[in-house]
Amino acid sequence: MSFKFTITKKLAGRLGRAGSIETSHGIIETPAFITVGTKATVKSLNSDQIKDIGIQCVLANTYHLYLQPGDEIVKKAGGLHKFMNWQGPMMTDSGGFQVFSLGVAFGKGITKMTKGKELLLPESRPDDEGLAKLVKIDHDGVMFRSHLDGSAHYFTPEKSIDIQHNLGADIIFAFDECTSPTESVHYQSEALDRTHRWAKKSLEHHLKLSAEGSEKSLPPKVLVPALFGIVQGGRHEHLRKESAQYLADLKVDGVGFDGFGIGGSFEKEDMGTAVAWANEILPENKPRHLLGIGEPEDLFQGVENGVDTFDCVAPTRNGRTGTVYTSAGKKHIENACYADDFSPIEKDCRCYTCQNYTCAYINHLFHAKEMLAGTLASIHNLHFVTHLVAGMRQAILNNTFEAYKKGFFDIYRN
Amino acid sequence: MSFKFTITKKLAGRLGRAGSIETSHGIIETPAFITVGTKATVKSLNSDQIKDIGIQCVLANTYHLYLQPGDEIVKKAGGLHKFMNWQGPMMTDSGGFQVFSLGVAFGKGITKMTKGKELLLPESRPDDEGLAKLVKIDHDGVMFRSHLDGSAHYFTPEKSIDIQHNLGADIIFAFDECTSPTESVHYQSEALDRTHRWAKKSLEHHLKLSAEGSEKSLPPKVLVPALFGIVQGGRHEHLRKESAQYLADLKVDGVGFDGFGIGGSFEKEDMGTAVAWANEILPENKPRHLLGIGEPEDLFQGVENGVDTFDCVAPTRNGRTGTVYTSAGKKHIENACYADDFSPIEKDCRCYTCQNYTCAYINHLFHAKEMLAGTLASIHNLHFVTHLVAGMRQAILNNTFEAYKKGFFDIYRN
Numbered sequence: 001m002s003f004k005f006t007i008t009k010k011l012a013g014r015l016g017r018a019g020s021i022e023t024s025h026g027i028i029e030t031p032a033f034i035t036v037g038t039k040a041t042v043k044s045l046n047s048d049q050i051k052d053i054g055i056q057c058v059l060a061n062t063y064h065l066y067l068q069p070g071d072e073i074v075k076k077a078g079g080l081h082k083f084m085n086w087q088g089p090m091m092t093d094s095g096g097f098q099v100f101s102l103g104v105a106f107g108k109g110i111t112k113m114t115k116g117k118e119l120l121l122p123e124s125r126p127d128d129e130g131l132a133k134l135v136k137i138d139h140d141g142v143m144f145r146s147h148l149d150g151s152a153h154y155f156t157p158e159k160s161i162d163i164q165h166n167l168g169a170d171i172i173f174a175f176d177e178c179t180s181p182t183e184s185v186h187y188q189s190e191a192l193d194r195t196h197r198w199a200k201k202s203l204e205h206h207l208k209l210s211a212e213g214s215e216k217s218l219p220p221k222v223l224v225p226a227l228f229g230i231v232q233g234g235r236h237e238h239l240r241k242e243s244a245q246y247l248a249d250l251k252v253d254g255v256g257f258d259g260f261g262i263g264g265s266f267e268k269e270d271m272g273t274a275v276a277w278a279n280e281i282l283p284e285n286k287p288r289h290l291l292g293i294g295e296p297e298d299l300f301q302g303v304e305n306g307v308d309t310f311d312c313v314a315p316t317r318n319g320r321t322g323t324v325y326t327s328a329g330k331k332h333i334e335n336a337c338y339a340d341d342f343s344p345i346e347k348d349c350r351c352y353t354c355q356n357y358t359c360a361y362i363n364h365l366f367h368a369k370e371m372l373a374g375t376l377a378s379i380h381n382l383h384f385v386t387h388l389v390a391g392m393r394q395a396i397l398n399n400t401f402e403a404y405k406k407g408f409f410d411i412y413r414n
Numbered sequence: 415m416s417f418k419f420t421i422t423k424k425l426a427g428r429l430g431r432a433g434s435i436e437t438s439h440g441i442i443e444t445p446a447f448i449t450v451g452t453k454a455t456v457k458s459l460n461s462d463q464i465k466d467i468g469i470q471c472v473l474a475n476t477y478h479l480y481l482q483p484g485d486e487i488v489k490k491a492g493g494l495h496k497f498m499n500w501q502g503p504m505m506t507d508s509g510g511f512q513v514f515s516l517g518v519a520f521g522k523g524i525t526k527m528t529k530g531k532e533l534l535l536p537e538s539r540p541d542d543e544g545l546a547k548l549v550k551i552d553h554d555g556v557m558f559r560s561h562l563d564g565s566a567h568y569f570t571p572e573k574s575i576d577i578q579h580n581l582g583a584d585i586i587f588a589f590d591e592c593t594s595p596t597e598s599v600h601y602q603s604e605a606l607d608r609t610h611r612w613a614k615k616s617l618e619h620h621l622k623l624s625a626e627g628s629e630k631s632l633p634p635k636v637l638v639p640a641l642f643g644i645v646q647g648g649r650h651e652h653l654r655k656e657s658a659q660y661l662a663d664l665k666v667d668g669v670g671f672d673g674f675g676i677g678g679s680f681e682k683e684d685m686g687t688a689v690a691w692a693n694e695i696l697p698e699n700k701p702r703h704l705l706g707i708g709e710p711e712d713l714f715q716g717v718e719n720g721v722d723t724f725d726c727v728a729p730t731r732n733g734r735t736g737t738v739y740t741s742a743g744k745k746h747i748e749n750a751c752y753a754d755d756f757s758p759i760e761k762d763c764r765c766y767t768c769q770n771y772t773c774a775y776i777n778h779l780f781h782a783k784e785m786l787a788g789t790l791a792s793i794h795n796l797h798f799v800t801h802l803v804a805g806m807r808q809a810i811l812n813n814t815f816e817a818y819k820k821g822f823f824d825i826y827r828n
Contacts, residue, residue, distance in 0.1 A: 040778070044458075044785040047770060069753060069778040077756055077774060085770045339483060342491055356461060356499045360491060364454070364483040371458040371785055 003170070003226040003258055005287045005308075011396050015279045015306030018396040021259075021287050023089040023170035023226070025081060028056045030287065030308040031396075033294065033389040034091060035382055036316065039064050040074070040084040042382075043316050044375040047085045052352060053383045054390065057170075059091040059311040060084075062163050063098030066153075067146050071166035079168025090169040091311070093291065094160050094202075094230065096176040097264070099144045100135060137177065137194070157201035161227075165209050169225055171289075173261050174202035176230040181267060188234040195263075196246050199229045203252050226258035228289060231278045235267060240274055244281035259287040262307070272301035279306035296325075296388060296412060300405050303392045315385045319378035322366045325385065329413040333377065338363040351383035417584070417640040417672055419701045419722075425810050429693045429720030432810040435673075435701050437503040437584035437640070439495060442470045444701065444722040445810075447708065447803040448505060449796055450730065453478050454488070454498040456796075457730050458789040461499045466766060467797045468804065471584075473505040473725040474498075476577050477512030480567075481560050485580035493582025504583040505725070507705065508574050508616075508644065510590040511678070513558045514549060551591065551608070571615035575641075579623050583639055585703075587675050588616035590644040595681060602648040609677075610660050613643045617666045640672035642703060645692045649681060654688055658695035673701040676721070686715035693720035710739075710802060710826060714819055717806045729799045733792035736780045739799065743827040747791065752777040765797035766790075 004022040011017060021028040028034075035042050035050065037058040042050050050058065060080055065071060077083035080090055136143040141156035160175035176195045179188055210224045229247040233239030250256055260282050266274050271293070279288060287308045293299070294312025302310055315325070322334040326346045331338075333345070344354035345362070353362070353376040365373035388408075395404035418436040425431060435442040442448075449456050449464065451472040456464050464472065474494055479485060491497035494504055550557040555570030574589035590609045593602055624638045643661040647653030664670055674696050680688050685707070693702060701722045707713070708726025716724055729739070736748040740760045745752075747759070758768035759776070767776070767790040779787035802822070809818035 039782045039784060040775075041782075041784050041786050044789070046766070046786065046789070064782075068782055069774070073754055073774065073778070076754055077772070083772075083775055083778075085775070340487055340490055352460070358491070358497075360483070360487065361454075361497055361499070364487070364497075368453045368455075368478075368482055370453060370455050371788065372455050372460065374785065375458070375460070375789075 005259065005285065007285070009397050011304060011401055012399070014304045015276060016304045016396060016401070017284075017306065017308070018393045019287075019308065021089070021171075021308070025087060025089045025170055026056075028089050028309065029390075029393060031303045031389050031393050032056050032309050033299070033386050034059045034289075034309050034311040035386070036061075036311050036313045037084065037086070038313070039068065040080055042378075043320065044371070044378055045382075047087075049352070049379060050086065051088070053379060054386050055088075055382060056386075057089040057091060057309070058084075058086055059093060060167065060169065061098060062092045062095035062160060062167065065092075065167060066095065066163050067148055071163045075166040075168065081168065089171070091171040091289070092164050092167050092169040092173070094173040094175045095155055095163070096142075096160070096230075097178045097292070099142050099155055100178050139194075139197075141175075141198075142177075157198040158205045161202050161205045161209065164225065165206075165213075171259070172206075172225045172227055174199045174206075174227060174229045174257070176232055176261075176263055178263055179232065179234055181234055183234065185234075185236055185239070188232075188236060188239055192232055192239050192243055195230065195232045196243070196250075199247060199257075200250060200252070203227060203229070203250065203255075203257065207252055207255060228259040228261045228287075229257040230261040230263045230291070231282070232263045233278075235270065235274065237274075237277050240277040241281055244278040248282050257286070259289065261289045261291050264292040268298070271298060272305050275302055275307060276305040282306075294385060296385070296408070297414070299385070299389055300392065300408070303389070303396075304401070304405075310389070312385075315381035316378045319381040320374035322373070322377065323381075324362075324377050325381050327408070327411050333359060333362050334366045335363075345380050346384075349380065349383070351380050353377070353380040353383075419673065419699065421699070423811050425718060425815055426813070428718045429690060430718045430810060430815070431698075431720065431722070432807045433701075433722065435503070435585075435722070439501060439503045439584055440470075442503050442723065443804075443807060445717045445803050445807050446470050446723050447713070447800050448473045448703070448723050448725040449800070450475075450725050450727045451498065451500070452727070453482065454494055456792075457734065458785070458792055459796075461501075463766070463793060464500065465502070467793060468800050469502075469796060470800075471503040471505060471723070472498075472500055473507060474581065474583065475512060476506045476509035476574060476581065479506075479581060480509065480577050481562055485577045489580040489582070495582065503585070505585040505703070506578050506581050506583040506587070508587040508589045509569055509577070510556075510574070510644075511592045511706070513556050513569055514592050553608075553611075555589075555612075556591075571612040572619045575616050575619045575623065578639065579620075579627075585673070586620075586639045586641055588613040588620075588641060588643045588671070590646055590675075590677055592677055593646065593648055595648055597648065599648075599650055599653070602646075602650060602653055606646055606653050606657055609644065609646045610657070610664075613661060613671075614664060614666070617641060617643070617664065617669075617671065621666055621669060642673040642675045642701075643671040644675040644677045644705070645696070646677045649684065649688065651688075651691050654691040655695055658692040662696050671700070673703065675703045675705050678706040682712070685712060686719050689716055689721060690719040696720075708799060710799070710822070711828070713799070713803055714806070714822070717803070717810075718815070718819075724803070726799075729795035730792045733795040734788035736787070736791065737795075738776075738791050739795050741822070741825050747773060747776050748780045749777075759794050760798075763794065763797070765794050767794040767797075 002024040007019040009018045034057045035055045038061045157175040164172040175198045177191045179191045206227045231243045233243040289309045290307040294314040338359040341359040395401040416438040421433040423432045448471045449469045452475045571589040578586040589612045591605045593605045620641045645657045647657045703723045704721040708728040752773040755773040809815040
């Protein structure tokens with residue numbers, strides 16, 4: 001395994017830091033925004049477009065790829081990098097989030113997660129009446145139904161790690177239970193026990209597979225990814241701290257996690273605080289990934305509270321539905337006022353879209369339901385968020401983080 | 415106006431020729447396949463992708479752009495080239511084909527033209543019961559309803575030319591009535607009289623607008639396109655010949671058409687013959703465009719019978735629905751046999767798709783309904799057809815056309 005985390009500079013008086021994560025497929029300069037490529041594709045973009053935006057790393061979803069095309073196909077292709085023709089670093093998540101969200105959604109007419117402003121998980125409870133049939137949690141794992149065809153599947157920590165080893169990303173995650181923030185503290189505590197038990201099993205199985213891979217002398221870049229444990233605990237300080245401590249201390253044969261994820265389930269206003277609870281305890285010398293977070297204000301909060309990497313579908317999902325990011329806030333490009341606006345989405349933006357196309361043209365493409373509409377808006381949004389976080393990195397290195405943040409929010413409006 | 419057609423080499427014993435069309439936005443080396451960009455976008459592709467494929471010229475649709483975003487918006491943008499960021503040569507069609515096809519379709523649940531193998535126009539007759547209300551032809555023009563919202567519009571030759579001058583392509587077409595091949599010879603003859611009357615009016619109005627543009631000293635590249643008249647006449651030799659002769663002879667103040675279109679309405683097996691009827695009469699020193707034709711066998715027939723340029727939606731439409739072109743014939747990439755085929759669509763193909771992606775990956779993208787699926791397949795198909803015709807050009811120049819054609823059909827199967 002080639003995996004090394006280096007801190008270059010710390011943010012004075014805060015938990016934030018700038019550094020780098022070295023993987024077999026290249027270096028991620030942190031803090032960094034990681035782009036989501038759910039089904040082994042960053043929606044609508046080819047590899048060159050991903051690279052041109054300045055994207056350093058792509059995160060694909062284990063749940064989706066397990067169901068379609070199947071992790072065995074991806075393994076046969078030589079792993080995700082070869083399958084999707086992306087030569088840079090990659091992550092896969094554990095599948096936990098989708099098992100509990102999309103699995104629940106099957107047959108209920110719910111096709112999209114409502115990761116809105118206030119809550120980062122839907123309010124449906126896995127144990128709500130009627131849902132029990134679709135998602136069933138036991139001591140060892142989770143029975144769920146595919147959102148595609150309703151077929152039954154059972155994920156355990158071992159299964160999730162097996163799939164992720166087949167997919168072959170550089171960084172993978174332990175299987176966890178992702179709870180809704182509306183759950184009782186009692187339920188959160190029970191779920192956290194499961195998450196910790198599964199974290200240990202994930203680590204054990206990962207080390208077993210890694211050792212087998214070494215014995216077979218197979219190429220280490222495919223077979224031995226870095227494994228991150230996931231801190232859960234909802235909105236509860238004592239649970240978050242308990243979780244961070246448990247995962248920080250967890251060792252199997254003297255080997256711990258290579259880094260940590262912080263699982264979603266915050267209320268927006270206290271996200272920074274909840275992230276800090278975990279990061280004050282997690283070992284400073286290992287990287288931390290905040291799962292599913294990507295709004296500008298959240299990215300600043302995450303970075304100053306010690307998060308190194310983020311992933312989120314928001315830039316591409318917003319892009320495909322006509323919402324574009326600008327330094328002044330979000331614009332709805334379909335609005336009539338843009339029909340004859342022959343300027344780019346953002347003056348001075350260096351993305352391919354702004355260098356080549358006007359608001360009027362993109363407005364037309366959205367009204368005409370043309371595929372290029374979502375592509376151009378996604379390129380712009382990913383460029384915006386990627387470079388916003390890259391700017392935070394540079395600001396930490398330059399000792400100008402507070403000024404960079406103030407400068408941003410002086411203009412940006414939600 | 416900068417417009418010049420040069421013949422470099424003729425195909426021995428046939429009507430075919432290799433040459434070039436010089437426009438204000440660059441040279442089209444002929445024979446050439448022109449790519450359709452209906453709504454000022456080659457579906458799913460940005461300008462760099464269009465250029466990288468080797469596409470020389472894009473044809474946009476007058477009917478669609480008139481309805482959305484409106485030709486006044488495009489004019490305000492500085493014309494089509496600026497609006498869609500395509501700096502190469504462009505054409506617009508007259509709107510006639512869509513007025514008679516899409517206009518008819520509104521409210522009837524027909525959303526796509528069935529330009530299938532046998533007929534190049536749908537079998538619905540504009541004067542069928544119930545359709546009369548939607549498309550009404552009179553001496554001066556056509557009343558039709560928008561396929562988007564049912565609103566009523568009236569196209570005349572003057573209106574079509576006005577719109578096309580606003581759009582600002584390099585090559586535009588006279589307004590014509592595009593009939594179905596199932597019409598009686600009596601109806602075809604009546605329709606041809608209208609097409610000829612409208613051709614004269616188109617030319618008169620075009621010259622008037624061009625003169626006004628010159629007086630105002632406005633940039634000639636936007637204001638003075640080349641105008642092509644359209645030969646119609648269905649499957650009938652005497653009508654096709656009459657049409658070619660009328661349009662070849664037509665002059666207004668001593669000025670004739672800059673080139674000619676040959677309008678669709680053939681049966682597949684006699685297309686080459688019907689094209690030859692027209693091209694034997696049309697002046698040799700002016701370029702000829704065959705409208706809406708793009709299947710490999712039709713392209714060969716067209717080229718050897720003296721066609722210089724072609725346009726067709728087939729490569730992109732097929733691409734979006736998972737049919738890809740190969741030297742052995744078409745493949746349905748969604749078929750199960752490609753799920754673990756880790757080779758490119760076509761070995762040795764130099765398109766971006768084949769250089770970077772496998773059949774297995776594209777198969778997965780189609781099954782997952784990912785946008786990138788249609789993009790990658792469209793790139794490959796456009797590359798295939800563009801280079802097939804470019805190869806015909808080279809073969810004419812090298813005196814190897816028959817060998818090139820034989821080599822292609824020795825392998826290619828429908």
